[in-house]
Structures are given as structure tokens and as C-alpha cells.
Amino acid sequence: VCWCAIVGQQSEQKGAQHTSLGSPCVQCDDAGCHIILSGSQRVQIFTVGEMAEVQKAESVVSIAVDFGTAYSGYCFKFRKSKQIRMPKWGLEIGYDTLKTPTCILFDENKQFLNFGYDAIETYNRHKSKEEAKRLYLFDNFKMELYGKLNRALMISAKNGKKMRAIKVFSESLKFMKDHALDKIREHTAGMEYSACEATWVLTVPAIWSPAAKQFMREAAVQAGLIRDFDHERLIVALEPEAASVWCKQLPYDGFLEGDLGESDKIEDEPETQYMVVDCGGGTIDITVHEVMEGGRLKELHKVSGNNMGGQTVDKNFREFLRKTLTEDVFDEFEEKYPTELYRLMCDFSVCKRSGSNGMVQCPICFSTDSRGKTATRLICSESVYAQAAVLKGAVTFSTQPNIIQSRISLYTYGISTSEQFDEIKHKGRSSFENRDGVKFCNCRFYFFVKKDESIRFDEDREFSFSTVERDQTELNFRFYRTESKTVQYVDEEGVEEFGLIRVELPTAKKSREQSVRLKIKFGFTEMMATITDRKGNKTDAKLDFMTESLVL
Ligand SMILES: Nc1ncnc2c1ncn2[C@@H]1O[C@H](COP(=O)(O)OP(=O)(O)OP(=O)(O)O)[C@@H](O)[C@H]1O
Ligand SMILES: [Mg+2]
Structure with a gap:
């Protein structure tokens, strides 16, 4: 006997008639667990035993994934512990960051190779133009979900070739999932946990459309975070809301001026109103909340924002280079030295975050009278503290989904x-x-x-x-x-x-x-x-x- 995860779907499989979730399927020849396609919909069939096993699995750990335009990361927290753990990224190559670049690399057969710093490193090791062109490298792809969207969306890699967006997103999430489960094993002296023993939180920009949220949910199912029928194990959280949940338990000190009352934390002072602005790589998201009795939050103004994240600065820098070097020279540079250009843009991004004047060095000589280096100066600042707010708030949100009491x-x-x-x-x-x-x-x-x-x-x-x-x-x-x-x-x-x-x-x-x-x-x-x-x-x-x- 099989069970169908999608209510009312008539399967293409011979003789299989699917009924509502929870009712046994009639006349099914094949009791094995397999995936079939019906039109554009993915239908999953599970044996009764499997489904019961997944549903009875207790959620022992919450894992929050912040899938960012520029950087992605995750953190986890065991139900019975207060401690939130977050891995460090890039240690092998001299970095120490809470998130890793949202870059994913596939080989010429569209098989997953690497994610994050490793993807960039692997890509950069392919020195020759021809080698690099064979690989599929995707970055900044989260913003593809902004605006018109359908399941068949194709997105372009650095080499100009296209892949299905759902695959790019689901392979990225699968990487995060596997990484998280490995880390959890390390932290629990080798105890094996499976994805279905976790409650997953996936953060999305507040300005994401319902279609984009659904797309992320379907990508999470494909990535194996949850099963189709177990949708409650995945909570979609809004990035600035998650950040707000984190901010509300911060000490009052340093946030407000004047009479602070007796409270230590923002959440202990009902009627406090505050705004959270999350300036990410792709989007800027804003929420305005009021603290209610008991520390829950009320949304005062509907979430708002736009797509003018930090990467618009990167795009403009690129345009600036193109104009400065002339379009012909820049286009030739891009054509002949894709990895060098990529490295230059990465340096630019690192430079923005360095908190001091930075130097972006251009790896080749653009003209005969040039001294061989082109440099741009920047001055920026950023708090490491803020970087973790979305993730830490998201993992808290998973245990108290009612923490935002009302929304506009x-x-x-x-x-x-x-x-x-x-x-x-x-x-x-x-x-x-x-x-x-x-x-x-x-x-x-x-x-x-x-x-x-x-x-x-x-x-x-x-x-x-x-x-x-x-x-x-x-x-x-x-x-x-x-x-x-x-x-x-x-x-x-x-x-x-x-x-x-x-x-x-x-x-x-x-x-x-x-x-x-x-x-x-x-x-x-x-x-x-x-x-x-x-x-x-x-x-x-x-x-x-x-x-x-x-x-x-
Ligand atoms: N000090 C800084 N000044 C200006 N821009 C910065 C600074 N630090 C980081 N950035 C830019 O912020 C972006 C990364 O921020 P963040 O990690 O919050 O984005 P994200 O979560 O990946 O994106 P999103 O939330 O929009 O999907 C990058 O574009 C980076 O270049
Ligand atoms: Mg973000």
C-alpha cells in the first residue's frame, strides 16, 4: 500500500490512484518508495512504514539556514540546550567568517562539485579560460526569485550556460543540510541524526512573493530537508523578523537613550517600538515591531523593502570599471580572464567589509602606459554581531513560531x-x-x-x-x-x-x-x-x- 504526498494527484504510474493524505492509495502495483513526475508537479510515494517513521521522529534539533544573496550560513540548537552553534567558514584559506559565499559550482555534466569558499577556490584553480568555461559557477542567484517566477525558471552560470534554477537552489540547500548534519555529528560524539529529526527554518527576504517562498520550500523538499507530507517541519521565516526576534532579547543599553526603566532587555519593556533594517547583498528589508506583554511582538507597519542590496554597489563598481577601462578592454578582459575578474570582484567585496581603506588590485595590465595595477579606495564598516542576528533569531523562531503575534x-x-x-x-x-x-x-x-x-x-x-x-x-x-x-x-x-x-x-x-x-x-x-x-x-x-x- 502506498500513500500519496500530494492530495488529489492522479499519478502517471500504471494503476496508481492517489487519494487524500492519510488514506491508503488504491490499486497500486508498486509498494516501493520512489519519485514520479506528473506534469510539472513532483509526486512522492512512500510506503506506509516509511511515512509513519518520518512522522513519529521527534524533532530534537532546530537548524536555521540563512540563504543569502552574497553569503549563506546556518546554525543549530538542540531542543534541550540553550546554546546556539554556528560553524566558522573559510578557516583553511585564512578567513574566519560566520557565513560562506553563496557560490555553487557544478562540473560540465552539471554534477555538484563545491559550495562557498571551496567553490570559488576550485573555480580559481582552473587557470585556463577553456577549463573555467566548462564549469558551471553560480553566484548572486538568489535574486532570480525576485519578480516573475515559475518552476521551469532557468538561470545562467558564469560561462553563459543555463541550468534549472530549482536544481541550483536545491543543491545549495542540500550542501547546507549535509554540512549541518555532519557538524551536529561532530558535536554529539558521532551520534547520527537524520534530516527528519530536525525542525528546519529557512529565512527569506520579507519582500519575497508567496511564489518565491513556495519555490524555496519546494527546493528544500528536493534537497531532502523535509518530505513533502511533513511540511510542518520546515518553517519559512522572514529575515528581518528573525533579526528582530534576536534584537529583542538584547540589552536595552546601547539601543535607547533617555529613561530606560528598570528592564535589562528590550523584550522586558512592553510598548517599546523599534525598527530593524536588514541591509543584505540582494535586498533591504525593514520591519517595525512593538513589544507586547510577555515579550511577544506586534508588527506595527507592514514589512517593506526593496532590491537595492549591497550587490547593487558591486554592479555599479563593475560598470565603473567598464567605463573607466573602456567597454572593449573590459569585455576582452572578461572574455580572456574570467577567473581574474571574478577574483577582483571578490576582493572588492572583502574590501567593503574590511572596515578600513582597502585596495582592490587588478591582476593584469590593461594598457601599455599603465603601471600594471588599478586600485580603488573604499571606506566601510560592519559589525560581526549583526551578521549572526538573522540566523540566531531564526533558530529561536522555530521554537516559538507565535513570537510575532500579529502582522499587517x-x-x-x-x-x-x-x-x-x-x-x-x-x-x-x-x-x-x-x-x-x-x-x-x-x-x-x-x-x-x-x-x-x-x-x-x-x-x-x-x-x-x-x-x-x-x-x-x-x-x-x-x-x-x-x-x-x-x-x-x-x-x-x-x-x-x-x-x-x-x-x-x-x-x-x-x-x-x-x-x-x-x-x-x-x-x-x-x-x-x-x-x-x-x-x-x-x-x-x-x-x-x-x-x-x-x-x-
Ligand atoms: N561594511 C560594509 N559596507 C557596505 N557593504 C557591506 C559591508 N559589509 C558587507 N557589505 C555588503 O553586504 C552584503 C552582504 O551582506 P549580508 O551577508 O547581510 O547579505 P546576504 O544575507 O547575503 O544578502 P540578502 O540578505 O540580501 O539575501 C554584500 O553585498 C557585501 O558586499
Ligand atoms: Mg541576509
């Missing part, structure tokens, strides 16, 4: 629903007739939440409905968002379709329409939907922000 909605969210067609009210709007000849208008906007509304982290917004056809066993709701707070129909200007909710009605009876409640949580870091039938049976409803029908 970025948009007005709703679905399109059908109501009986009224020739005057619905004039000119799209309609359809059911099999009993009843005409419906199908573009009514049903509000779940309005823009700027404060929603508790655990608050459900509900929609009760009856099926249009008697024998309906599944239905799809189109999910919409808009900046408007007074929208009435989904065909109005400014209303954007951005997701699909698939609802399976497992207890469908042919004789009557079904009454069901769709509940969606909007106050957490990801939206979550459940379906409750008349008898109170609950199932997860699949929210899909990357369906192919959507142009995002």
Missing part, C-alpha cells in the same frame, strides 16, 4: 466566487450555467483580508460554500490580490490573479451539493489553507502560487 497584511486578498447571475447587477460580467441550467456570475471578489489589516499569526479567515455541481469531487479557486480595500469583482483594474487553491472533496456524494469551509491563515510567514467538511473532517488545501496558468 500587505494586500487585500480574496478569491473569485460564483453568485446567481443578476441581469442588472452583473451586466457585462462573465458567467456560466451549471448542468441544472442555473446561470452564475463567476467573478465576485470574496474578501479574506484587507490591505493594512492587522491579523493574528493563528487567525483563520473563512469562506463557507456549497459546490455548484452535485457530484463535484474537487474544485479550484483562483486567488487574487489588490491594493484596493473596496474591490467588488475580480475583473476590476488593479486586481491580480496570483495563485490557485486546489480543494479536494473526498467525501463527495453524488446526490447532493456539498457544504465546505475553506480556512486560510494570513498572519503567518506563509499562507496556509485547510478545508473542513460538514462532519468536521479537516484536510490541507493546496495553495499554489506557481501554477503554469499564472503570469506572475
